[in-house]
Amino acid sequence: MVWVNSIPKPPNLAEIGFYIFVKGLPRTLILTVLGLLGGFVIGLSLAIMRVYGGKELNWLASGYEKLFRGIPILVLIFVFAIYLTNLYEICIGDTCFGIEPQYRPLFGVFLALALRSGAYQSQIFRGALLSVNPGQEEAARALGMSRFQALRTILLPQALRLAVPSWSNEYAVVIKDSSFALTVGIVEMTNAALQISSNFVELWAVSIGVVAILYFLLTYPITRLFGERQTKKLKELGMGGG
Amino acid sequence: MGKPVLRIVDVWKSYGELEVLKGVSFELMEQEVKVIFGPSGSGKSTLLRCINMLDPPDQGEVYLSEQNLMEPGINLNIMRANIGMVFQHFNLFAHLRAINNVSIGLRRVKGVSKEEARSKALKALNQVKMAEWADHYPAQLSGGQQQRIGIARALVMEPDVILFDEPTSALDPELIGEVLQVMLELAKTGTTMIVVTHEMGFAGAVASEMLFLGNGVIIERGTPQHFFASPKSDRVKTFLKQLDILYGSHKGLLKLSKEEEDK
Numbered sequence: 001m002v003w004v005n006s007i008p009k010p011p012n013l014a015e016i017g018f019y020i021f022v023k024g025l026p027r028t029l030i031l032t033v034l035g036l037l038g039g040f041v042i043g044l045s046l047a048i049m050r051v052y053g054g055k056e057l058n059w060l061a062s063g064y065e066k067l068f069r070g071i072p073i074l075v076l077i078f079v080f081a082i083y084l085t086n087l088y089e090i091c092i093g094d095t096c097f098g099i100e101p102q103y104r105p106l107f108g109v110f111l112a113l114a115l116r117s118g119a120y121q122s123q124i125f126r127g128a129l130l131s132v133n134p135g136q137e138e139a140a141r142a143l144g145m146s147r148f149q150a151l152r153t154i155l156l157p158q159a160l161r162l163a164v165p166s167w168s169n170e171y172a173v174v175i176k177d178s179s180f181a182l183t184v185g186i187v188e189m190t191n192a193a194l195q196i197s198s199n200f201v202e203l204w205a206v207s208i209g210v211v212a213i214l215y216f217l218l219t220y221p222i223t224r225l226f227g228e229r230q231t232k233k234l235k236e237l238g239m240g241g242g
Numbered sequence: 243m244g245k246p247v248l249r250i251v252d253v254w255k256s257y258g259e260l261e262v263l264k265g266v267s268f269e270l271m272e273q274e275v276k277v278i279f280g281p282s283g284s285g286k287s288t289l290l291r292c293i294n295m296l297d298p299p300d301q302g303e304v305y306l307s308e309q310n311l312m313e314p315g316i317n318l319n320i321m322r323a324n325i326g327m328v329f330q331h332f333n334l335f336a337h338l339r340a341i342n343n344v345s346i347g348l349r350r351v352k353g354v355s356k357e358e359a360r361s362k363a364l365k366a367l368n369q370v371k372m373a374e375w376a377d378h379y380p381a382q383l384s385g386g387q388q389q390r391i392g393i394a395r396a397l398v399m400e401p402d403v404i405l406f407d408e409p410t411s412a413l414d415p416e417l418i419g420e421v422l423q424v425m426l427e428l429a430k431t432g433t434t435m436i437v438v439t440h441e442m443g444f445a446g447a448v449a450s451e452m453l454f455l456g457n458g459v460i461i462e463r464g465t466p467q468h469f470f471a472s473p474k475s476d477r478v479k480t481f482l483k484q485l486d487i488l489y490g491s492h493k494g495l496l497k498l499s500k501e502e503e504d505k
């Protein structure tokens with residue numbers, strides 16, 4: 001809590017916001033961006049398995065979805081950021097490589113967010129792939145494209161566009177869930193606000209209020225931009241239903 | 243005329259209990275235009291999908307330039323690139339501009355360079371009189387314009403034959419003409435085509451043979467003159483009469499070709 005003690009006098013509103021931003025925002029953003037990207041890779045792979053894979057792959061992917069959608073994010077964070085942290089280093093003889101000890105909780109939270117978001121993103125991409133008009137694949141195959149070529153050049157580009165509105169919603173979920181990182185001692189925005197409020201008890205309500213507004217400012221404009229604008233754009237392209 | 247481009251031998255196809263095609267055979271020579279017509283559910287679209295193996299037949303043989311497509315181990319993707327297809331609902335790639343809709347087959351399937359594909363695509367768009375719409379997305383275009391791009395997309399691959407699956411039946415009446423006009427010009431420049439359509443004016447103008455399909459078999463076949471003057475079976479007579487009531491006289495639609503000749 002060194003940095004909090006260095007704040008000299010009871011800070012004003014702007015200063016509280018400034019400290020939360022400077023101290024907390026980097027970790028919040030790292031966790032959100034990496035969690036979403038990891039979830040993207042996992043989710044897209046699972047969705048392709050579910051739509052194009054055989055029975056076994058489909059079973060595997062839907063099992064994964066059920067598992068990670070059924071466990072609270074807090075439990076996942078405890079598992080990956082506390083219990084399993086020893087696994088993040090592999091030693092062969094005397095040489096060890098892996099995540100530095102001080103970054104292991106961060107890496108664990110990233111894993112928890114990515115694995116869980118992957119389960120939700122799988123559903124998003126699966127829905128998007130299924131809502132591409134079947135005539136599109138037919139036309140691609142009729143041109144002489146293989147199934148894989150049709151998927152890569154025609155179906156995926158359309159499915160990814162169709163997924164943008166739901167995906168921006170997933171961003172809003174992950175950025176807010178990244179606040180659970182405070183439970184394993186990571187100083188992200190919520191933790192920064194809590195530390196300020198415990199140092200200046202009379203500012204408790206103010207600092208919690210400021211961090212709430214900051215989260216709102218980080219989510220609403222983006223979900224609006226990607227959600228509504230993309231929906232309009234998709235309509236103009238005549239893609240997807242409704 | 244030489245060897246047939248396409249030879250269909252005793253093709254059968256069923257979906258579960260439903261037998262859609264029950265032994266269809268015909269040959270298609272180079273530069274020939276064959277029109278297939280008949281009531282809905284008679285297997286017209288299924289026949290086309292059997293020819294390009296989007297839905298392989300259960301039984302029978304399909305030869306493209308003497309190559310049997312039913313042979314196991316054959317690379318159907320390569321064969322399909324030689325069979326153009328124009329769809330009833332256009333099926334243009336919604337996320338691509340017109341020009342890219344036309345060039346993507348060249349680039350991805352035939353491995354043509356970007357510049358060459360673009361210039362070929364522009365040429366094809368020009369042929370269907372859509373060059374000035376090259377940078378539009380499909381949804382910004384009318385049905386007739388979309389279908390003409392669909393034709394250009396098939397044309398640009400320089401296929402041995404182009405299959406048209408009811409190309410005008412999803413169009414507003416006033417847009418049908420522009421699409422038929424393009425198809426007419428293609429037919430006259432020697433494109434080998436199989437056209438599933440109820441546009442008897444078009445059939446009368448360019449078809450070398452017409453096949454009447456009913457209940458999965460060819461009930462009657464002959465020249466347009468044969469069908470318009472003296473069809474044999476009652477099925478065909480009733481059907482043509484119904485078409486007449488629905489779309490007006492085929493003689494009226496035939497003007498399309500006469501206008502062509504006047505030019």
